[in-house]
Amino acid sequence: MASNRTMLMLPGDGIGPEVMGEVRRVIDWMDKRRHVSFDVKEDLVGGSAFDKHGTPLADKTMQDALDCGVVLLGAVGGPKWDNLPFDKKPERGLLRLRKEMQLFANLRPAKCFDALVEASSLKPEIVRGLDIMIVRELTGGVYFGEPRGISDIGNGERRGVNTQVYTTSEIRRVAAVAFELAQKRGNKVTSLEKANVMESGVLWREEVTKLHQEKYKDVQLEHMYADNGAMQLVRAPKQFDVMVTDNLFGDILSDAAAMLTGSLGMLPSASLGAADPATGRRMALFEPVHGSAPDISGKGIANPLATIQSFSMALRYAYDLGADADLIDQAAENVLKSGVRTADLGGGSAKVGTTGMGDALLKELDKLAA
Ligand code: NAD
Ligand code: IPM
Ligand code: MN
Structure with missing residues (x-):
């Protein structure tokens, strides 16, 4: 037809x-x-x-x-x-x-179907009823930042460079998607970065906080370092509703979340x-x-x-x-x-x-x- x-x-x-x-x-x-x-x-x-x-x-x-x-x-x-x-x-x-x-x-939604509780590598009580949504920024960050490349720097040494970079508008538009999804789900957003070691993480945290104050005060917002987030995902994943994070952290955290559902094939x-x-x-x-x-x-x-x-x-x-x-x-x-x-x-x-x-x-x- x-x-x-x-x-x-x-x-x-x-x-x-x-x-x-x-x-x-x-x-x-x-x-x-x-x-x-x-x-x-x-x-x-x-x-x-x-x-x-x-x-x-x-x-x-x-x-x-x-x-x-x-x-x-x-x-x-x-x-x-x-x-x-x-x-x-x-x-x-x-x-x-x-x-x-x-x-x-x-x-990247990660939902554990009841029938697959036993297929997860985690204990059943950790994953039963799990329903989280990872919102990964996809067109910025270290995947696309300049400068990048591999160069010879003499004496047989080479250097590989990638650049983590985010702007205000890039952070705000993806955070808005996360807040709006949360409003239709569990009303909670966890924003993940490494503000303790990266300037781009500091900016990420500041901009997410500002946007929250301006437009989404009704949503519960929490900030978390991404490494702790990885640990929390396997310790107690049901604490999360919507997770919002950058391109690279989102890539890694979503593969980890896959095993909560039983398989990457899900x-x-x-x-x-x-x-x-x-x-x-x-x-x-x-x-x-x-x-x-x-x-x-x-x-x-x-x-x-x-x-x-x-x-x-x-x-x-x-x-x-x-x-x-x-x-x-x-x-x-x-x-x-x-x-x-x-x-x-x-x-x-x-x-x-x-x-x-x-x-x-x-x-x-x-x-x-x-
Ligand atoms: P992968 O996701 O292809 O495989 C990881 C493991 O999960 C493997 O053991 C695989 O057998 C298993 N698996 C994945 N999908 C499955 C499914 N539908 N059913 C059953 N088992 C499944 O990751 P990798 O091995 O790291 O990467 C292989 C290639 O795929 C690389 O070239 C990589 O760059 C590419 N890759 C592409 C995408 C994409 O197209 N979006 C995503 C990830 C990796
Ligand atoms: C993914 C993949 C891709 C990524 C690769 C294949 C470019 O791992 O979609 O998760 O790193 O984004
Ligand atoms: Mn990936």
Whole structure:
């Protein structure tokens, strides 16, 4: 069916195409059973784009992403491309998408489904009922700061440089996203930085505090050093509601949070830009938090739920299809309740591979829609 819901699908490398295959089946199901359709354009990103075009993201693909406004990405990278020069690396393709679409707010929810309490590496009482939202700044900080590079400094010595840098507006816009999310959840924001050793951390803390005083006094705000935050995440993660932090700390803390939910194969994400003042639309990219998993790629055993839930975040945040997103999330929960497990989730009564998990999810969707 023709539709004005455009989406650029970039499966990428490694397990990316494997898990994206299961999203395609969910999209077909939505068309047939819910009469909700999408215009999906598919293209290359990462190592697969480098192999074909000599660049991890062709200009044409970048333009399509900007025109479409909504991207669903699998994963990029792998050992085959690890030794390429920096600007050709698969990861640069993803970073270019984030930067040029100006996706400054990366939402990484970590929710522990009841059925997966035992799959976490932490004790059940620590993770049961866990529901946190990490808001990671995504277009600034040490990922993009200048100067950067590797140079010879004589006597056989070399120097590698990256620069951590944040401006007032960069901090305020991502903090505003965190405060607004908190208002719809547990009404608490924890802001994490290293204000004890970094000037950019001092600025971060000051600007978050100012914005809170100006506009979000009703939300409880707490500041925490990021290293303590990492410890608290594994000690007592349920103390958190929304966590807001910079690009690098957010990368690390969200991988740590993954294990609270049972597996990195369970964590979706949404990266959002600013709302267009005329239309209210935001540029957005949805992707699992995990990578291309070279150790299991090609084996058909990757867990597709992080990518399927990233698609459900797209329904919620990009297409205003909250009820359909709820349906997919509920189906995922039911599948796990029924004991179906991919290898990363351990135990379970029914061990399945990637397509087996897709089969089980579609069956649950059928039941829910009946
Ligand atoms: P990774 O996330 O790919 O894998 C870490 C571990 O988690 C592996 O043992 C892997 O098998 C497991 N895992 C990940 N996703 C899984 C899934 N869906 N189901 C079951 N198990 C899963 O991280 P890595 O090994 O550090 O990185 C591999 C490559 O991926 C690198 O090139 C890296 O740069 C890239 N990467 C890309 C993204 C992205 O595209 N957004 C994110 C992280 C890493
Ligand atoms: C992530 C990844 C990326 C990052 C890489 C692949 C560029 O680790 O999305 O978490 O560091 O942001
Ligand atoms: Mn990461």
